[in-house]
Amino acid sequence: GEDSGGDGNGGGGDGYVIGFSQVGAESAWRTANSKSVQDAAAADDRITELKFDDGQQDQEKQIAAVRSFINQAVDAIVIAPVVETGWTDVLTEASDAGIPVVLADRGVEAADEDLYVTRLGSDFEAEGRSAGEWAATTFATTPDFKILELTGTTGSAPANDRKAGFFAVLDEKGVAYTLVDSQTGNFTAEEGKATMETFITTHGLDGIQLLYAHNDEMGLGAIQAIEESGKAPGTDIQIIIVDGSKAGFQAGVDGKVNYIVECNPAFGEQLMDVVVDVIEGGSPEKFTPVEEGVFGPDQFEAELPNRQF
């Protein structure tokens, strides 16, 4: 309540103190994201300290962290929520304490819109749609178009939205397709590979045109399974991955991946600008999209050196 402005925890300068509740460190993407935010805060003169807390993919831990930030009387709180629902109370507590909240990456349910200032992040459904657009164009004329899907962690927002967006586009465009199988790879290479192996033994790869993997890691795991079965990834079966890590682009350069939908983790600087603006009374749009791209085979080579993670 009474603490606002620059008298936070910092001691040293009179900049702002910001609390950041991160989902966890469950993927390289996430780690890159944390690093980007932490680096940006450290480099930013306006910010004295960034209180970083890793929620280990547990909403209760994240809520506890936010309560702790309120107790520490930070100037603003950034949350990357693990799920969309269940934030009402703690967001209300923050607003009662007069601390503005900015969401990063994932969003919260629409009904809580008044309780945060803005969300900066990716649009998973849009990512799924981008992937879908490419698939719809590429395979528009393919007779008997067959798809395999490696989904993210069952129940997670990116898994749900990337799936929904992808198939929504295919349906909208009236593409005739068969989803041969869709199983989770839990966003990891290990399970991506194992699941792909089982796909191969169960369905074979013949006649299947496309593999849609909800992230790089699973895609890279699947590529190995495909290679080990004696087929050529990228040629015998085309592959779309989401994320765009170095390794993903490398696979693209090697011709093993056909399309990459970027999900950009390096929005630290953009986030700091938004947060400082918010603390100083600015009122940005409810949603600030992160700049993200889509990349086809001809762009892989050029883009690879720009990759951060």
Next chain:
Amino acid sequence: MNNALNRVLANQYARRLMWPVLVLLVLIAVNIAVTGFDFIWPHVSDGRLSGAFVNILRRSAPLLLIALGMTLVIATKGIDLSVGAVYAIGAAIACQTIIDGTDQSAAGLIFRAVAIALVATAVIGAWNGTMVAYFGIQPIVATLILMIAGRGIAQLVTGGQIPKVQDSSPFTELGRGEILTVPVPIWIAAAVFAALVLLTRRTALGMLLEAVGGNPEASRLAGIRSKGITVLVYLVCGLCAGLAGLIGAANLGSADANNGGLWIELDAILAVVIGGTSLLGGRFYLLGTAIGVVIIGTLGDTIINIGLSDQWQFTVKAIVVFIVALLQSPEFRAWVFKPFKRRPAAPAAAPAEEVLAK
């Protein structure tokens, strides 16, 4: 014929193994029914043995390694929750060491990476053992510490990244290669299995372990170095977890500090118990553990093969584990099978289903 059967059943090892083996056979039969005989029958293509079942075995190798180590730990009345984290540490150290090197194909570098990873994981195992044996901390707590901190250590090693080894590096052979057409992970797991069986059953180590697990105080008074044995067992368990991590990392060519071997400790414990070893310590059955591992490995494929979506993974696993656990219980068998004793023609599985439905 009947006599021979009775003799086999009188053997306590055989009795322990009968039910898990039965369940495994049923699972295999289901798969064969759905996907054909190819499921079990491997074929050689491109100089490598392949086929669904071989794949299952290859993928189960890391779990088998960990479950074997876990069996020994459990025999001493202990438990090791840190194996998943140790797996990640082993993988992280090996991959990081290799990508820090200049020539990722150099034999010396790979050898060094493997050696460092194994030594580190053995040290971690010994640390767990020391906490249990010399500091008298309950095993679940002692190993919980590394379960929490271990993945942090693995991330520290990789700097939070997922180090990727070049596909051309011979290191990946540990996970992907084959010797005499048989995948390397299967060789490694089989070798460790054989070594542990020999070590425990050809020497007196097995009996001493069972004594320590069965009655620690009596063992001490009988002059057994129970503390030394405890440390040794945790060390072996750590080493097995590290080796499993190496295979996992080699298979993918990368090390994921966060997700590598996640929750593998639960599957390992499950395999040990399905195999007939009691969590209360004492008698242990390495072969039973191996069967338990194959059951768990086959289960995942079965779910996909019979066309269930992945929400069913957990549910089906629960049901199968429940069936095995009940079948292993003499009290349950007495309760269910007794009314049928006089009418041996009655289907034995039906009453089991009823109980489950409840």
Next chain:
Amino acid sequence: MSAALVSMTGIVKDFTGVRALDGVDFTLRPGEIHAVMGENGAGKSTLIKVLTGVHAHDAGEILLDGKPVRFNSPGAAQAAGIATVYQEVNLTENLSVAENLLAGREPRLGPFINFRAMRRKAKALLDDLGIDLNVAAPLSSYSIAMQQLVAIARAVDIDAKVLILDEPTSSLDRDEVAVLLGLMRRLAAERGTAMVFISHFLEQVYDICDRMTVLRNGKLVGEWATADLPESELIGHMLGREAAALEQLERSVAGHEVADEAPLLSAKGLGRKGSIAPYDLDVRRGEVVGLAGLLGSGRTETVRLIAGADRADSGSLSFDGAKVAGHNPRTAAARGIAFCPENRKTEGLVGDLTVAENMILAMQAARGWARTIPQSQRNRVVAEFIDKLGIRPGDPDMPVKNLSGGNQQKVLLARWMLIEPKLLILDEPTRGIDVGAKADIQKLVAELSGEGMAVLFVSAELDEVTRLSDRIAVLRDRELISVLESEADMTTERIVDTIVAGGGSE
């Protein structure tokens, strides 16, 4: 003759591989004290457990008050008026004495236990039996003997019409035994309680019982009125052989020469705070040194220090001419010191391991894990000792927990004899052992010392101590007060006098 209170007919009980009871009949009449007699493993405890619902019998019928009963748990038997003290002390060590005494019957205020009333009641109960314990302390702080008394007090308090006592006296000394027998008489007289009494001490049985039922190998031998069955005949029925063999032991033991050389073991000021005061003790080759004293006098503590089971915090120990440093059970065994602890269940045997494995455990530990005992040698020595000690059933591959108490004790003895020690420490080796086996063990001790082995021998039975020992160390209040050396001093009376006088009676 009054109608039977309990009547068991044609009882059969099979364990995997063993028929423990084979068509046994047993009748308990109101108000009588009835002994069940038999060798170790004869099936006495099993009979009791069948009666009280611990085990379900495979055939036969049980009538209580003329009505057929079949209890499915000891709780049910208790509710029907049968209170039991089982052979191994069966209480929960983590709870307090008072809670153990009154568990399941705690005085309550509404739904809540009234602890004050409970402690008061427990205290009164123990006072009545002449036992002085802190009822609020956890049971684990007391010795087995004390625990046994608590178990008895618990059963007595249940106020049942049938009271079963399975070897209640095995770890009690004479005073406690006297208290217990007095109590039994009082219960019979005042409450008319019928009692089943199992004991390997014949004099106790003859002292208190009206009738006895004899079992052998799970079969009924017969039922007699005590007055009609002289001791020698009873032993004959129990063992199925003539009792003469026992008598000849009497002094085959006596008077062998002890070499007058430097002591094998010499303890100087050895002690441990809070457990035993510093003491000096010498043991020579071929000598049997007995330790005598009342319950809790510190005999166990004394030998545990020598065995390396506990760490001494004062004094020094030398063995076989060398000073002993870094003493623990393993190094002790390596030096040739063997220790059979008094509590075979918790400190002695590994229940899940087989008879054979339990036997070779110490030998294997001494060799280290890498040097396995060859299968053939192992089979040979195991068979030899099963035979020598008469362990029954003689199956080396049976889990040791399935053996009767007496046979378990023999397995433990075999374990240590296998390593051919220079000094054998036996803490209550004959506790719960039948007359035949007891004679066997005593003979064994005599033989071993004859062959030059030194033996430290703890027993609550003063007769046994005086009969076997060349010298006797007397303890009182955790202090070694005197060592009796001369032939004339080696009598039960002298020992009792010494204890009463508190030492210094030379």
Next chain:
Amino acid sequence: MSTQTLTERPARSTLFDGMTRYIPIGATVALLLALYFGGVANYRNFDKPQVIANLFIDNAPLLVIAVGMTFVILSGGIDLSVGSVMAFSTMTCAWLTVEAGLSAPLVVALVLVFGTGWGLLIGAVIHYFNVQPFIATLVGLFLFRGLTLQISTSDMSMREVKFFQWGMTHVEVGGGIRQGGFWLPYLSFAAIAVVAVAFVVLHYTRFGRGVYAVGGNEQSALLMGLPVARTKIGVYVVSGFCASLAGVLAAFATKSADPLRHVGAELDAIAAVVIGGTLLTGGAGFVLGTLAGVMVWGLLNTLIQFQGNLSSWWARIVMGVLLLAFILLQRGLARSGEKRRT
């Protein structure tokens, strides 16, 4: 542990004998205070009363499952199903109220009955069929996670259900956080009430003492004529009830259900119970120790939150090191306490 009791034969018993079992919990409480004051000394705002209140808010569900777990562990068993039962309960609350439109109080009652029934079932399997608790309850861990995902693969909101507003309704003390006081929601009181009831049941009823007896030595308890079956099944009933109640509290706390929530909660609960001085072998420990254990767990997390500059991996390592230091200190204190008593 048996080594302790066998080699450390106490002298003739004194009143102090009865105190030895309080040593582990005493050590826990002492270290808990040390942690707290360490935080106060090092971090600004750590001395706000709300910091302590938050421990009871954020850890209310954990506290409830840990209490249930205490019963199970005291009896010598273990219950790995609590995390999944909790998630399933929360999910069921959401689904039955939002999708099926049932009345919320009815749903809550149904969920609690379900948890109790599950405990009854698994307890019976454990007791009558002699299935190891670890495995029987591991089945529950998989089963209910699976069923939760069957109900919904994504999170579900129940903010529209009035009834669930109740849990976060709060009481302000000392003028609330603004005037330097604190606030505490009803669900924290519910959790504290659970602790209080558990304390009374464990220490002052026959059932409670039976739990200790069975945990101390099941065979003996049976031979003493205690109702072992009822006790053994009873502890799983308590734990099942607590798990479903915790699920309901979680529904109150967030008014949302997430199929992946509470993964690993069983380990947190076990850790809290054991940190609180309860032996996993059964028969020794206190429910107030569990309360202290949960507080330690929460306080360690709070310290890391206040520190605020640790990367994800350093946070984990520091947590491990703190836990290690805590356990070693606790062990050391307990040992020297045991020595002094002789």
